[in-house]
Amino acid sequence: MKRFERILIKLIVIQFIVLLCSQLLIQQSAIKPYLSKVVQYEGVNKQTITEWLETFNQ
Template sequence: MKTVEKYIYKFVILHLIFLIIGQYLISKETLAPYLNKIVYYEGVMKDQYSEIIETMNR
């Protein structure tokens, strides 16, 4: 049982290290557009200007 616990501790520590590295990379503003693809879905990275269409609300 000691060998299994040893591997579980190593697994948990390794995942904690990866979590800290991942959170650090996502928090950097210069790397965020390359790591987080949601900005492409929202249209933030587009260089095109779209015409605004106004509608009448009643």
């Protein structure tokens, strides 16, 4: 049982680290256009950031 508990604790720690890394990645403004599917739906993936923001502000 101790072996199972150690494995479980390691998995929880790894999951927490992955969660933190993914949250930090999502918050990066340079990465957002690549993660957002709205960009594909709106058809603004070839525009500059200012044109992209103007499209969503309208």
